[in-house]
Amino acid sequence: MTTPRAKAGASGFDQLFSSKAEGGHRVKTGIAELDEMLRGGFMPGDAVMVAGSAGSGKTTLGLQYLFNGVKLGEPGIYVTFEELPDQIYRDANNFGWDLRKMEEEGKFRVICTSPSLMLESGDGSLLEDIFREVQPQRLVIDSLSHLEMFVKKDDMRMEAYRMISYLKTRGISSILLWESPQISGGSFSVTDVGLSFLVDCIVALKPVEIESSMRKALVILKMRGSDHDKRLREFEITPAGIKIQSAFTNYEGIISGSPRKVASEKFMELFRGASEKRK
């Protein structure tokens, strides 16, 4: 089987000693502010977990990562256990991403299958024809949480490890979506099956209520082998996809679900209030 590495003309041995592997090269998400937060992008071949509750923007982030990848010359595959491809095409079209056209050009595929088949195909035989045709450098699995329904809790970590290893040995940079209703509290527990240790990077998306309105927050919880922005950043899903804004600098306790203004901000408000009264 021809792997993306083989296509790029670099053997595993070459890659071991190339400057790219030392940190020069990054896998850009194409979302400028996120790439800046990641100090250029994800590390090549890394398994990235994007965790968040339903409607937090995980699928949009995954599709945007693949769409931008194709624009950068890196073919991609989107594996969905949930939505049928025609829904994905439709939703992507709303952002101006013509996935069908990219499929016709052989640079992209949406694969819809069941988690049980994915698990049964431990050797990757389910996707191997498609890998041969598309030669993907990026892959998104939507979502890893679905596998939980088909394996015992104790086996989940082993199955996820097998899947991640399969992609890593092919040099594919993957995003694994994880439905996580409870990214809150001081422990930052993203999954309750110990998957956080298996992945190289964790990006958490979280809806937050601030001053009676729902806003969305993004934070990089972990990134192996690289510095990254530790701040909690606000983001919006715009007609052109995800747009990351400034950090929630004036609030604390956002992750715990009880955002409140930081003491200095409260003091400033009091000060402003008092000076206005004096006028």
Add this chain to the structure above:
Amino acid sequence: MFRGEQAEMSGSEILSTLLGSEVRGDLLVLFHRNPGLIDTVDGVARRIGRTTVAVINEVRELLELGVLRQKRIGAFEVVSLDRAKDRELLESVANHLKAVRISGEK
């Protein structure tokens, strides 16, 4: 379980096979809208709101025609759209329809 053998068929035979039943029509719509679907016959049946018994022969017809292809994944037989073959068959049908129209005009 199935074999994807296809004898040489004319455009009109392909067309009548494709439109041979309502279930077959549903299957074609499902796979055309979702060309990346890979599933068992059970799974495919569920996705179009039918029972396995109702779709099994229809899937066999499409495999024999070559629109679908099958593969063994562990203990499961899965089916998916053969994009290249599908395109080829659609071209045959289109050519047939064009020929019918031209002869009708004469």
